[in-house]
Amino acid sequence: MGRGDLTDAEWAVIGPLLPAGRGRWARPAGDNRRFLNGMLHVLRVGCPWQDMHERYGKWNSVYVRFRRWSEQGVWDDLLQTLVDLGLSDNWQH
Template structure:
């Protein structure tokens, strides 16, 4: 599906969905540049919907370990609970 200038893949968020979810995510921290949060969420959604191993995450979502660590952090700090 094409939304704006972006092709939205099957397991990825539309602009409208991202607008709803983004306020629930912690703002980027100071210091090292952080991976794009939408890209990370899309990677998490891909992993959860496919059931694949974290290490099999497609490169377009960034390093699998980064996506996994963000998933773990957001699980521990209640971010997923607030989203759901």
């Protein structure tokens, strides 16, 4: 686990909220933690997707999952759930 990656406690809350399904060409949902850490890394450091650290996997695979989750409304649902659980005070930030 790299600096800034999700802790086991954070993952225990967030992991079950992410899509578990697997599409025809999709990677297994078991990669969700590594992919989410990659997404958060890109957002945290502000680097281009192509410069994402290799420990998170192929940048394009992480980006495709990020885009798919955005299109499916996963981020809005995730953040709303965190607000409902009292773990965040304003999901719009």
